[in-house]
Amino acid sequence: MTPADQVLSLCARIAALTDIPGTITRTFLSPATRAVHSLLTAEMQSLGMTVRTDSAGNLRGIYPAQDDLSSRGNNLSSRSEAEGSAFAVPTLLLGSHIDTVPDSGPYDGVLGVAIPIVLIRMLAGKKLPCNIEIIAFSEEEGVRFKFPFIGSRALVGTLTRADLTRTDYLGISIAQALEDFGLNPLSPSAPLVTSRTFAYLEVHIEQGPVLESLALPLGVVTSIIGQSRLSLTFHGEANHAGTTPMSFRKDALAAAARFIAEVQSYPQDDPHLLATVGSITAFPNAANVIPGAVTVSLDVRHPSDAARLEAVEALKTLAQSHGLPVTITDRGGQSSVPMDPALSALLTTAAAPYAPHCMASGAGHDAMIVAPYIPTAMLFLRTPRGLSHHPQESVSAEDIQTALATCLRFLNTLHPTP
Amino acid sequence: MTPADQVLSLCARIAALTDIPGTITRTFLSPATRAVHSLLTAEMQSLGMTVRTDSAGNLRGIYPAQDDLSSRGNNLSSRSEAEGSAFAVPTLLLGSHIDTVPDSGPYDGVLGVAIPIVLIRMLAGKKLPCNIEIIAFSEEEGVRFKFPFIGSRALVGTLTRADLTRTDYLGISIAQALEDFGLNPLSPSAPLVTSRTFAYLEVHIEQGPVLESLALPLGVVTSIIGQSRLSLTFHGEANHAGTTPMSFRKDALAAAARFIAEVQSYPQDDPHLLATVGSITAFPNAANVIPGAVTVSLDVRHPSDAARLEAVEALKTLAQSHGLPVTITDRGGQSSVPMDPALSALLTTAAAPYAPHCMASGAGHDAMIVAPYIPTAMLFLRTPRGLSHHPQESVSAEDIQTALATCLRFLNTLHPTP
Numbered sequence: 110m111t112p113a114d115q116v117l118s119l120c121a122r123i124a125a126l127t128d129i130p131g132t133i134t135r136t137f138l139s140p141a142t143r144a145v146h147s148l149l150t151a152e153m154q155s156l157g158m159t160v161r162t163d164s165a166g167n168l169r170g171i172y173p174a175q176d177d178l179s180s181r182g183n184n185l186s187s188r189s190e191a192e193g194s195a196f197a198v199p200t201l202l203l204g205s206h207i208d209t210v211p212d213s214g215p216y217d218g219v220l221g222v223a224i225p226i227v228l229i230r231m232l233a234g235k236k237l238p239c240n241i242e243i244i245a246f247s248e249e250e251g252v253r254f255k256f257p258f259i260g261s262r263a264l265v266g267t268l269t270r271a272d273l274t275r276t277d278y279l280g281i282s283i284a285q286a287l288e289d290f291g292l293n294p295l296s297p298s299a300p301l302v303t304s305r306t307f308a309y310l311e312v313h314i315e316q317g318p319v320l321e322s323l324a325l326p327l328g329v330v331t332s333i334i335g336q337s338r339l340s341l342t343f344h345g346e347a348n349h350a351g352t353t354p355m356s357f358r359k360d361a362l363a364a365a366a367r368f369i370a371e372v373q374s375y376p377q378d379d380p381h382l383l384a385t386v387g388s389i390t391a392f393p394n395a396a397n398v399i400p401g402a403v404t405v406s407l408d409v410r411h412p413s414d415a416a417r418l419e420a421v422e423a424l425k426t427l428a429q430s431h432g433l434p435v436t437i438t439d440r441g442g443q444s445s446v447p448m449d450p451a452l453s454a455l456l457t458t459a460a461a462p463y464a465p466h467c468m469a470s471g472a473g474h475d476a477m478i479v480a481p482y483i484p485t486a487m488l489f490l491r492t493p494r495g496l497s498h499h500p501q502e503s504v505s506a507e508d509i510q511t512a513l514a515t516c517l518r519f520l521n522t523l524h525p526t527p
Numbered sequence: 528m529t530p531a532d533q534v535l536s537l538c539a540r541i542a543a544l545t546d547i548p549g550t551i552t553r554t555f556l557s558p559a560t561r562a563v564h565s566l567l568t569a570e571m572q573s574l575g576m577t578v579r580t581d582s583a584g585n586l587r588g589i590y591p592a593q594d595d596l597s598s599r600g601n602n603l604s605s606r607s608e609a610e611g612s613a614f615a616v617p618t619l620l621l622g623s624h625i626d627t628v629p630d631s632g633p634y635d636g637v638l639g640v641a642i643p644i645v646l647i648r649m650l651a652g653k654k655l656p657c658n659i660e661i662i663a664f665s666e667e668e669g670v671r672f673k674f675p676f677i678g679s680r681a682l683v684g685t686l687t688r689a690d691l692t693r694t695d696y697l698g699i700s701i702a703q704a705l706e707d708f709g710l711n712p713l714s715p716s717a718p719l720v721t722s723r724t725f726a727y728l729e730v731h732i733e734q735g736p737v738l739e740s741l742a743l744p745l746g747v748v749t750s751i752i753g754q755s756r757l758s759l760t761f762h763g764e765a766n767h768a769g770t771t772p773m774s775f776r777k778d779a780l781a782a783a784a785r786f787i788a789e790v791q792s793y794p795q796d797d798p799h800l801l802a803t804v805g806s807i808t809a810f811p812n813a814a815n816v817i818p819g820a821v822t823v824s825l826d827v828r829h830p831s832d833a834a835r836l837e838a839v840e841a842l843k844t845l846a847q848s849h850g851l852p853v854t855i856t857d858r859g860g861q862s863s864v865p866m867d868p869a870l871s872a873l874l875t876t877a878a879a880p881y882a883p884h885c886m887a888s889g890a891g892h893d894a895m896i897v898a899p900y901i902p903t904a905m906l907f908l909r910t911p912r913g914l915s916h917h918p919q920e921s922v923s924a925e926d927i928q929t930a931l932a933t934c935l936r937f938l939n940t941l942h943p944t945p
Contacts, residue, residue: 315770316767316770317767317769317770317771317772317775318770318771318772318775319770319772322775334769336769338814348913349734349735349889349890349913349915349916350801350803350805350826350828350889351735351752351754351801351826351828351888351889351890351891352733352734352735352736352737352888352889352890352913352915353735353736353801353889353913354735354736354737354798354801355791355794355795355798355800355801355802356798357735357736357740357913358791360791360803362787362804362805362807363787363788363790363791363804365784366783366784366785366786366787366788366791366804367784367788368784369780369781369784370781370784370785370788372781373773373776373778373781373784376773377773380772380773380774382773383768383769383771383772383773384773385768385778385814385815385817386780386781386784386818387768387780387809387812387813387814387815387816387817387818388809388812388813388814389780389807389809389812390812391805391806391807394805394806394807394808395805395806396756396803396805396806396824396826396858397803397805397826398805399803399805400804400805406814408768408769408814408815410768410769440814470769470770471767471768471769471770471771472767472769472770473769495766495767495770495771495775497767497770498767
C-alpha cells in the first residue's frame, strides 16, 4: 500500500468509528472518540511513539528526537501534568482535530492526524533533531457545547474556568465530561505545552473551491481571515396583504431583501471580502400578512481587519437606507490571525514542486488558536467540489502524496533552535 | 344610550364571550359560540324576532314583514330544515360572522351582526314589505379546520360532503362538530335559503387604511378582489460562508432577495395591484452557511382577474431571471367576485350624505361566498390605523351612527319584488 493509500485507509477506519451509525459523527469525548483514541494509540505505538491523553482529552504521541538529544532529561514515564516540562528537546507539533460536525465527511480534521502518522512511518525509524509530537485535538467544531476549539484552547492555556462550566444539552459540563472520560482535572489557563514546542503544522482540507479552480493540489495558508458576526432586525408593520395598498406598507421583508441583495453585490470590487446573509426569520411569516419584522444574520470576513471593519460599517449604513428602523446587534467576531511568515516560507519551499497557492483561510482552524502562542503554519489540500462537512467530502490519493512529500521535505529542512 | 352606543355595548358583551380568557378568540361552535348564541337569541327575541340555529350552526333571526305579507303561509314554528320553503315572503338577509381569529378584536364580523340588531330596534316595531333575516355565520376565519367560510358555504349549498369530513387538530370532523353542538345532520349541497331571499347586505370594518386616509367613514364595496397564491423555491448551493469566494457562490437567498424587492416595486404603475411576499424559509438557515434553498410565498391581488394573471406571469418571469433554477407551485386562488351593481347603487345612494368611497375589498368576506347566489352588497366602516385581527381593533361611535343611518335609509328604499 502506498503511503497515500495508508492515509486513506486510516481515515476510513476512523470514519467507521461514529456516534451515529450510518453517518460520520463524533462529538467531544464520545464513545466513538475513545475508540479512535484506541486505534490511533495502537498505530502510534507500533511506530515507537509514546502516547497519552492530556487533561483536555487531546491524544498526543511523541516520536523522539535523535538519541543524543532525546536522552537529555527526557523521562516520559514519570513526567507530571505540567507536561513537556521535562522536555529539554525542541518539539515540532503536528496535528488537527478528530471531532466532526454531525453527518460529516471522513477528512475534515482527521486527515491532519492521519498524514503525520503515515509521515512517521515514512521516516522508517530515522530520527530528527527534534521530537515530533502528533496531536489529535479533542474538539474543534463546537457541536456538543456550542463552543469550539476546546482542545486547542486548552493546549495554549486560553480555556477559562467559566468555559469549563459550559454545559451540553444534557446539562453535563465540560469539566464533568473530562472527568467522566477518566481524565485528570484540567487547570484552566495552564498551557499544556512548554516553550520547547517551537512550531505547529496543521494539514487540512481546504473546504473551498479555490485550489480546484486553479488546478493546484496544495495551498499554504497566509492567515485565518477575520470575521464579524452581526444580527440585523428590520422593523416594519405587520398588516393584511389584501387590505393594505402598496403605498401604505411598511414591509420589513422588502427592506431586508434590498439589504440582502446589497450584501451580495457589495464585495464586487474586493475579491478578498466575503459577505453573507445565511439566516433569515420573518414575523409573522404568513403568506397573507405583510411581514412586520425580519431578522437576518450578517457574516463579513476579510484577511485585513481594517478592510473588514470598513465593510461592516458600510453595510450597516446600507441597512439603514431603506426607510425602516433597524436594530443592529454585534454577535462577536474574530480578528485575522496571521500564520508565522518564516515557517510558512519554509512550507512553501517544501511544496515548491507543486506550485502551492498562498491563500487566506476563510474557515477557522485549531491553527488560529495556536498561532498567537506557537509559530504556526498550515497546509491545505484541494477539496473536490469544495465539498466539506458532508458525507461526500473527498480528497485524492495523488494530492495526499504531494502533501506527504511536502511535509517530509519540511521536516528535513527544519532547523529547530536547540 | 344612542343606537351607536348600543352597537358598541353589544360588541363588547360578545367580545367578553371567548374561548381563551384574556383574549378575544372564538372558533367554530366552541362553548363561547354557544354563549354568543344565547346572548343574541335573547336580544333578537326581545325585538319580536323568531330565532333558530340552522344545520350549519348559523344563528338566524327573522323580523317578519308587514302583516299582510308575513301571514302568507309563514308558519315558522313547524317549518322543516328546508328552511324558507314556507317563506312566500321576500326576505332581506343581513349579517356577518361571529367567529374570530385567535386574539382578535371586538368588531371583525361581530359588528355586521350587532348593527342589524340595533337597526331592528331603531325600526321600533315598524314592519317592511319584506322579512328581515339576521344571520350570524358560524365560521368565516378558517381557524379550527384550516378551512374558511363554513357558515356561508353551507348557506348557499357549496359545502361538499368531502368538506364535512375535514378534521380539526383533535381529529373531530366538521360533521361531528355540528352533531356535538346538537344540530341536525347537514345535507351538503342543499342550500339553507330559498330564492325568496332576494338580497344580502354585509356590514364590516374595512380592515385597511384607505377610508381613514380619505377621512371618510364609509365605503361601498364594488368587488372582492381576486387572489393568486404561489410558492417559489430558489435552488442554489449551500456552502461555507468563509471558504467560498463570492464569485463561486450559488446563493439562493440573494436570488430570492432580488425577487422580493422586485415584487414590492412591480405594482408601482397600477394602484389596484397588490403583491406580497409574506413568508420566507431558508435552508439550512445558519449564519455561516450560504443558503442552498429558499422558499417564499407570493400573494397577488387585483380587482381585474386579467390584470392579476398578467402580473403573476410577469413576476414568475422575474423570479427566473436571477440565474438560479426556481420551482413555482400554484397554491390556488380566487377570481374577483363583483358585488351586485343595482344593490350597491342603492347602498351608495343611501350613504350619499357621507360621500361613501367605492372601493374593492382586498380581504375575503362571507359576501364573496354569497354573491354568486344572492344579489349582495357590502358596506365598509373606517378602521382606525387599519388595525384589524388585533386586540386594539376599533371603530368610532360616529362612524357606526353613519352606518346605522345608511342602513336605515337602505331598508326604507328597498323595493323587493313581491
